Amino acid sequence: xxxxNRKRMLDEDLEDTSDVLRTRQIDFDVDGDDxxxxxxxxxxxxxxxxxxxxxxxxxxxxxxxxxGSSGNCAYLGDSYSGLLIDAGVDPEGxxxxxxxxxxxxxxxxxIILTHDHQDHVRYVYKIIKRHRHIQVYCTPRLMQGLLRRHxxxxxxxxxxxxxxxxxxxxxxxxELTAFETMHDGTDNMGFSIVNQEGTRFxxxxxxxxxxxxxxxxxxQANYLMIESNYDRQMLDQGRYPEMLKHRVRGATGHLDNAxxxxxxxxxxxQGLRYVFLCHLSNDNNTPDKALTVVRNALEQRGLSVxxxxxxxxxxxxxxxxxxxxxxxxxxxxxxx
Numbered sequence: 001x002x003x004x005n006r007k008r009m010l011d012e013d014l015e016d017t018s019d020v021l022r023t024r025q026i027d028f029d030v031d032g033d034d035x036x037x038x039x040x041x042x043x044x045x046x047x048x049x050x051x052x053x054x055x056x057x058x059x060x061x062x063x064x065x066x067x068g069s070s071g072n073c074a075y076l077g078d079s080y081s082g083l084l085i086d087a088g089v090d091p092e093g094x095x096x097x098x099x100x101x102x103x104x105x106x107x108x109x110x111i112i113l114t115h116d117h118q119d120h121v122r123y124v125y126k127i128i129k130r131h132r133h134i135q136v137y138c139t140p141r142l143m144q145g146l147l148r149r150h151x152x153x154x155x156x157x158x159x160x161x162x163x164x165x166x167x168x169x170x171x172x173x174x175e176l177t178a179f180e181t182m183h184d185g186t187d188n189m190g191f192s193i194v195n196q197e198g199t200r201f202x203x204x205x206x207x208x209x210x211x212x213x214x215x216x217x218x219x220q221a222n223y224l225m226i227e228s229n230y231d232r233q234m235l236d237q238g239r240y241p242e243m244l245k246h247r248v249r250g251a252t253g254h255l256d257n258a259x260x261x262x263x264x265x266x267x268x269x270q271g272l273r274y275v276f277l278c279h280l281s282n283d284n285n286t287p288d289k290a291l292t293v294v295r296n297a298l299e300q301r302g303l304s305v306x307x308x309x310x311x312x313x314x315x316x317x318x319x320x321x322x323x324x325x326x327x328x329x330x331x332x333x334x335x336x
Contacts (some may be wrong), residue, residue, distance in 0.1 A: 058197040060335040065089045067278045068326035072120050081172040084111045087124035101332045105131050109172040113138040115185030116145040125152050128159045135161045145186025179217050181207040184252040192217040205278050208253040219267040228277040229254035230284035257293040265297035277323040287323040
């Protein structure tokens with residue numbers, strides 16, 4: 001039996017020691033029967049806030065179906081159409097959750113990929129094989145890395161729409177611009193996503209440091225999805241091998257709570273309404289630690305911080321703060 005490729009495993013999953021120390025079978029669709037299976041039965045996702053109401057202009061709807069090294073996927077759209085951000089969560093649960101909120105598969109117009117690590121791309125072919133109208137938007141280099149690094153059907157190229165960093169493109173009624181991020185995938189990027197009313201949602205996940213180019217987009221966000229991966233003390237004292245600790249802390253690794261907090265607090269502006277902390281490490285972080293560090297940094301600037309619950313007590317705070325669940329779906333957020 002062939003030995004597992006430890007270097008590749010480290011490349012693809014910096015955060016999860018259990019994934020680094022053992023071989024794991026990845027659930028990719030390979031060439032074979034392309035007959036689309038029937039959609040799964042509809043079941044509710046946890047704690048929905050409300051369903052989209054047709055015809056309401058200016059609203060964006062956001063829901064995360066998982067955020068972390070176990071799998072990443074989120075939906076962003078409006079009452080008519082939307083897109084998936086990454087494809088690392090089993091689509092059975094993703095499309096059940098979307099249906100519960102009144103979002104039909106036909107409303108999902110595409111998948112944008114941030115990079116080619118398996119926790120972000122694992123189910124991309126399974127999704128497009130089932131829902132053939134959905135296209136995959138990424139750079140040519142990222143697509144090449146996806147095919148080189150993973151056992152995935154080359155037919156994924158038939159659904160590929162090439163994009164390029166810093167060049168805007170349109171999808172699901174929104175204008176998107178990809179920008180460079182510092183990570184150790186083949187071609188890593190965040191996204192600045194602007195709807196027709198000018199509301200800007202920025203995705204900035206999986207990065208070891210915030211470059212000036214990334215900062216240019218992130219500091220304009222009305223809604224910011226930013227990585228807050230690890231607590232430095234937990235990482236330093238934890239069970240990771242020293243080589244893995246070094247890579248997580250490195251410039252192409254992941255963002256720690258303190259760096260995330262410093263950025264959010266120092267670049268706060270009155271147009272920033274929500275901060276979604278994403279990709280929290282299971283071994284080297286907790287939601288409470290991440291939220292506390294960012295909340296304290298904002299409050300030190302004299303800002304009031306809400307918990308994103310839309311409760312009377314919190315809805316009028318200066319900024320809302322929420323840690324996206326690692327394994328479960330978040331509520332559906334209605335973003336004005």
